[in-house]
Amino acid sequence: MSAKALVIYLMSGADTPALAEAAVAGGADLVELGFPFSDPLADGPVIRAAAERALAEGMRTQACLECLARVRERVGATPLVPMTYSSLLEAYGWERFEADANAAGATGLIVADLPAGERPELRRIQLVAPTSTDERIALAAANTDGWLYLVTVTGTTGARQQLSPALAGLARRARALTDVPLYAGFGISTPEQARAAAELTDGVVVGSRALEIAAKGPAALRGYVRSLRDAIDAVTGLAATPGSTRSPRSSP
Numbered sequence: 001m002s003a004k005a006l007v008i009y010l011m012s013g014a015d016t017p018a019l020a021e022a023a024v025a026g027g028a029d030l031v032e033l034g035f036p037f038s039d040p041l042a043d044g045p046v047i048r049a050a051a052e053r054a055l056a057e058g059m060r061t062q063a064c065l066e067c068l069a070r071v072r073e074r075v076g077a078t079p080l081v082p083m084t085y086s087s088l089l090e091a092y093g094w095e096r097f098e099a100d101a102n103a104a105g106a107t108g109l110i111v112a113d114l115p116a117g118e119r120p121e122l123r124r125i126q127l128v129a130p131t132s133t134d135e136r137i138a139l140a141a142a143n144t145d146g147w148l149y150l151v152t153v154t155g156t157t158g159a160r161q162q163l164s165p166a167l168a169g170l171a172r173r174a175r176a177l178t179d180v181p182l183y184a185g186f187g188i189s190t191p192e193q194a195r196a197a198a199e200l201t202d203g204v205v206v207g208s209r210a211l212e213i214a215a216k217g218p219a220a221l222r223g224y225v226r227s228l229r230d231a232i233d234a235v236t237g238l239a240a241t242p243g244s245t246r247s248p249r250s251s252p
Contacts, residue, residue, distance in 0.1 A: 004232045005029045005147075005203030006194075007183060008210050008225055009083065011036060011050040012064040013057060015214075021074040022218035023210070027229030031075065032110065032205065035064045035084035046208035061092045065104045072105030081108040081125065094122060108145055116140035125149055130166035134173060141178035148174060150184045150201060163193045171200045191231035198232045 008023040010016050011034040020031045036051035036059055059067070064082070071080060082101055089097045089111065101109065109124040116126050116139045126140035129151040141148050150171060152164040164187055174182050184197040185205030197204045206228060213224040 003236060003238055004198040004201075005181070005183060006225070006229055006232055007032055007081075007185070007203060007205040009034060009047075009185075009205065009207030010214060011047070011054050011211060012059050012067040013054050016067050017070040017074045018218050019214050019221055020071045020078075020080075022222040023225050024075045024078050026222040026225030028078070028225050029203070030079040030081060031071065032081045032083050032207070033064070033068055033071065035059075035061065035082050035088060037085040037088050039085075039087075044208060046211050050211050061088060061097070065100050068101065068106060069104040079107040080105055081110055082106050083110040083112065085112055086114050094119065098122060110149065116143055127151055128170070128174065129153075130164075130170045132170075134177060137174055138177045141174065141180050144180060147181040147183050147203065148178065149205070150174060150182050151186045152184050152197070153187045163188065163196045167197060168200055191227045194228045195231040195235055198235045204228070204232060 006028050007030045008028040009032040010019050010023065016033065020033075023031055034047065034051065034054075036054040038051075038055065068080060068082060098109070109122070110127070111122070111124055112127065114122075114124070116128075116136065120143060123145045125147060126144040127149040128137045128140050130153070132140070137148075150167065152167040152170070167184055171182055171184070181202035183203035183205055184201045185207065188194055188197055188204055188206050189209035194204045194206065210221065210224065214221045
């Protein structure tokens, strides 16, 4: 069985380059960078609060792009994916944003509130949810950039007590409709939940809990990401043995 991908979400800010470097050192395959927006409909209280702090610190689009470039300098070839909302791109300019993000080092894009089928010229990672019809899942999969983001819950981001039981059905339906990799996110916060999600999908996205741990500094984040990495690798038998050095991971 091939390796499972681990995606860590961080909000753009002054400390983000060091945090992203720590996440990659802990075993993250991809870093998702939040570009803060004043009304993030898909985000729960932790990410909303992080966005409010970022905006208060002056993290507008240009500053976020500069942050992205600094992260790129720190993490080498690790894929970096900005995550934002349509209004921000509308204000900045759709084509201008895509060009500037790519120039700063982005390797993908997530626009949380832009449905599949709208602005098909904008290459991006598509999201589907348990409420998505098979028709919508197929459309999203046909237009997604690299992998399909499975939203495990009907609702906003945020840590949950247990993995959403809706993920299994969503993953099964998506598998029947597409061969693109499936990554699960929203509501995943513990190593046990990450492992359970990895048993159903090709990758796991962790956001709210990663932000909470990141507030304690890079060392804490690195340790947390390592705990997720080891749990996910246990699914495929790739977990490092005590005292061994894990080889660098390839990009998903």
